[in-house]
Amino acid sequence: MRFGIAKDLITPDITTYMSGYASYFDRPFLGIHDDLYVRTLSVDDGHKRLLFISLDLLFHDAALTRTVQEWTERHFGFPPDRLFLTYSHTHGGPAVRGYDDVSQHSGEYEAFLLTRIQSCIARAMANEFEGSLEYGSAAGDWNINRRLPVGGEVTNNPNPQGVKDDRLHVLRVLDTTGKTRVILFNYACHPVTVRDTPYISGDFPGRACQLLEAEYFGAVGMFFQGAGGNSRPKVTAYGGSFITCTYEEVDEMALSLTRSIKRLCRTPGALSPVKLTLDASQFTVRLELEPFPKSYLEELAANGYPGLRKIAVRVLDKYDDMPDDIELRAGLAKLSDSLYIAYMGGEPCCEVKQKLEALFPGVTLLFFGYADSTAYIPDDKIIAEGGYEAEGSAVEYGHKGSLKNGVDARMAQAFKNAYDRLSKR
Template sequence: MMRFGVAKDLITPDLPTYMGGYGSFFNKPFQGIHDDLYVRTLLVQDGETKLIFVSLDLLFHDFALTEELQKWSETAFQIPADHFFLTYSHTHGGPAMVGYDDASQHSPSYERFLLERIKSCVSRAMVNTFEGTLQAGGVNGDWNINRRLSVDGELQNLPNPEGAKDDRLHVLRVLDLDGRTKVVLFNYACHPVTVRDTLYLSGDYPGRICHLLEAEYFGAMGIFFQGAGGNSRPKATAYKGMFITCTYDEMNEMAISIVQAIKLLLTNPKAMVQVQPDVAACQFKVHLEIDPYPKSHFAAIASDPASRPGLVGMANRVLNHYDHMPDYVNLPAGLIRLSADLYIAYMGGEPCYEVKRKLERLFPGVTLLFWGYADATAYIPDDQIIVEGGYEAEGSVVEYGLKGQFRPGIDKRMAEAFTAAFRAL
């Protein structure tokens, strides 16, 4: 019999902070709170093996936060660092964070507040435990759209109805021994940018889905893990060949539609399969090489009066550290086995759907959930996207403070790393 622990806690800033995401480009603080932000924790225990899953209603953070929490969890609860997994919903309605936004926008007070709230949430999950069972299922949904459109041979950030996207919504449900739903975990790949650069704090559509699930299943916790959504946006934001800013009511409509699909799935006894647990996990780094841009590239952006304030700060940061920056990054990654035929791939950055699709092909006969956004490394393209170019391959380099774009070879390095992890488990 498996054991589980659940907890959530408020992480809405209690002091003024700069906005993250789109709002950070304009160097402005939030104007108000539309809906609160949360940290949610799920403990999964199979015999002596314990896994901690943490989801945050934030854009993302550098991996140093996860490493600090892994060390703390190992000391406090004797849970190996490899068994502690933290990801971000990637809502653009959160505060500026270390690792992505410019240093002038970070709030040290909020960073301290966030760390303590996460620790408290994990600690409460460790004491709020119960025996239960785990079910897995999924449904296809048409809530996202590819955002890479070729116009006159150039990749632009525009709706592409024919482009590749991940339609699969994965759901894990935890039931207690009385058959009551205690956790609804959902995993979908789509940027939470329905209200884009609106300067109000919000968990966007993932946060709203959690609210609705918790209202539907009294005493349960909804928890979201973002997928390989680097090159997809909500379909609701696509209008007449452009991406628009939606209203909160339109965000709510998207959330209601997804919740209805989840409810239908959970009420279908043939759709949700009981997981026969065989739990194990490991984490590792994937070495990705960078093709450096010349200093003049960053200098031109830093001196361009049309550049956004946040982008100027990032370009100057690269210039100031250029000679000492490495020509590679080590991308955090991991693999989780829940049963013999149910795995979770875990990865930092903003992975594009093609990355997940190629990993799925490595493991035929296995259902593979994919959790991206474990840190703020960069967009993670596959080799084909690197060749094609576009924002995910080259346009976002300065935004992420990288020295240049990734070199081809990502497909091979991903395959080698995840295959080795699969064999080890």
């Protein structure tokens, strides 16, 4: 088995607007608290290769992934199906194309970002080594459900009884000397610890990567966001609402998370060898929309916050020509006969992952969400309940309506088809 690893700085070197909160609109960042990175891992079982890319950004539209896939295929013969690119979803990053209003993102930063991603891929290909892969997991109580039913409506407040994914997944790559070269961890939680503090930061995922790299000199820490659409850091839940925390509290959360990872790595038998049999399939899932009345969009265009007003105006201008569905990018990566990674755009909610896991008994399923800025991805139950993830955020993503019931069946069919293809090869 061969692996390649690299990371590159993607912190803006120019002043840009920020992404993730309405309060950031037309506000440039005031400074850089900690740097942002792109990290790349290539995995080769001797027959097929997979490439995983993580970026310390909120997210981007799917066009960036397609551009990176096409470039990698031209330069390294890498099939697009085998390149998986996702975002940590930090709310401490710069505005980017495809999610933020066109007046917010910087063309200069977009060009810089693409160049750094390409450089990181090229150096990962040049930095290949023989090694082995191990997998383990642990429970981690760092997140909390943010959908609280109150008076027949769903509010955005801490819900200690709400469903959440508390599983911390860890993949460790060792070279032939037994040295740790990569620590990849996967957890589901919005990186919004300091909320709309106007400083560039990777939040808790970025800090955890720093701590792991300090612990394992020469290694690269990599974070992949899970189905964290309806969860927030538990440390931000206080007095029945969510508060703005400090960078010291970011550090405490990251230290706790890192200690769990280190405990897994140091406990005999906690990580098991993975016999690689690589394969992958990427596909799209069409999800139907329930269009909003034009009067609703007209109200947002007149009275919404500044960024939302602009989006609502654009949706109204194109309303009659817009499709009544959206196209969700998704995929499945096979690491071994019993270890798979589900891959999905948008902001998937915890229930989406749980329902996919139930399709594949006997298989451990990691879940990499936030592959692009499609929309929040709820399950049918959340759609019926309503709330921000179901309908309140739809216009922010530039859609003419919210998702219709039927998501569960469409997801199940698409992922089951992909699993059937990969399991039979």
